[in-house]
Amino acid sequence: MRIAAEGGQELPSLETHARYREIEARMRRHAEAEAADLVARQAEAQQRAAQRAAAHAEAEAQAAIERERAAAEAAARQAVACADCGRERSAGLCEACDHRRQTEALIREAGLLAATWSADPSDQVAVAAVTAEVRTAVEAAIAAEWAQFQKITDPAALKAAGPDAVEGAAAHNAFLTAESAAAEYRQQALVMLGRSEDAEAEARKAYATELSKPWHQALPDSDDAQRAATEAATQAQTRTAEHLLAMRLEQLRTQAHPEPIRPAPWSQRLPELAARPLDGETLEVIA
Incomplete structure (x- = not known):
């Protein structure tokens, strides 16, 4: 209806049949453009759906790998004997x-x-x-x-x-x-x-x-x-x-449970030791 009204306003000098043909041509081109746009939007939607499906499949595959890894680790832990009593398959502690x-x-x-x-x-x-x-x-x-x-x-x-x-x-x-x-x-x-x-x-x-x-x-x-x-x-x-x-x-x-006393690193202790005077016995040995 909008195209017909616009055609009537824009083509006042054409005969009636010519004006109708021009309006039909415009309507046909408009329908073709809408159809092409619909096809493009459908293709884009299908592409997005395919991307989502691929991402979902990848996530599922990764989750399956993680489940298998977790199950293997759990089985390995379960196989460890108890650290206290030695009971087998106790995950390290019964x-x-x-x-x-x-x-x-x-x-x-x-x-x-x-x-x-x-x-x-x-x-x-x-x-x-x-x-x-x-x-x-x-x-x-x-x-x-x-x-x-x-x-x-x-x-x-x-x-x-x-x-x-x-x-x-x-x-x-x-x-x-x-x-x-x-x-x-x-x-x-x-x-x-x-x-x-x-x-x-x-x-x-x-x-x-x-x-x-x-x-x-x-x-x-x-x-x-x-x-x-x-x-x-x-x-x-x-x-x-x-x-x-x-x-x-x-x-x-x-x-x-007092904190253990850690000795000072040698980088701090050596200057102090070097500054101490040597006793007589040590000087004699060095001589």
């Missing part, structure tokens, strides 16, 4: 030995947690006494839990689960008991450090600061003001206890 390692780490952590508040962190003798006491207590709890587990478990069914089932169950039981004990010692340490002078001083400071705020000054004894001040004091006390616990734990861990 589950029971892994639990034993974690249990030992948790027992040590529980001892350090108890020492953060019950011993002077700089007194290694006192720290050692506390950690030894905690170890004895946790190991006794592990033994008691295992005895209780054996009472409620059918030994025949446990043995039927496999030759290593008893050993694995004992290691897992020890890990769970040590994990629970470490959590309890952490909570106890936070409570005791929260009663320290530093924590109580921070709590008093936060309490007074909250009451000094403008919206509490008019009625400092009101329930809302007292509730807000108490909450601020509790939060400050908790934050201080957590900070003290982190600091003391870091100190205790550093003392338990």
Whole structure:
């Protein structure tokens, strides 16, 4: 319709039949141009689709290679014997030995947690006494839990689960008991450090600061003001206890595993040695 209207306006001098023929020619050329444009757009769309399909296929192939590599690495790791007990095909560490390692780490952590508040962190003798006491207590709890587990478990069914089932169950039981004990010692340490002078001083400071705020000054004894001040004091006390616990734990861990002393490199030591005077014996030997 647009082409016919344009033709009527642009070709007013042509006869009717000539004008119609020109309009038809223009419409034909327009249709051909649209058809060519459609074909070009379809070809471009097909090319983009082919590119996407090729990229997808390449990604799938790469993913398959990565899966195969990961499976091969996992199989290689699985074939490695346990580093602790030598059990074959244990990926370097069997589950029971892994639990034993974690249990030992948790027992040590529980001892350090108890020492953060019950011993002077700089007194290694006192720290050692506390950690030894905690170890004895946790190991006794592990033994008691295992005895209780054996009472409620059918030994025949446990043995039927496999030759290593008893050993694995004992290691897992020890890990769970040590994990629970470490959590309890952490909570106890936070409570005791929260009663320290530093924590109580921070709590008093936060309490007074909250009451000094403008919206509490008019009625400092009101329930809302007292509730807000108490909450601020509790939060400050908790934050201080957590900070003290982190600091003391870091100190205790550093003392338990001190940094190795590395000698200075020769480039720094040689000038110092060269500057030292030689004694008589050495001078005689050189002469």
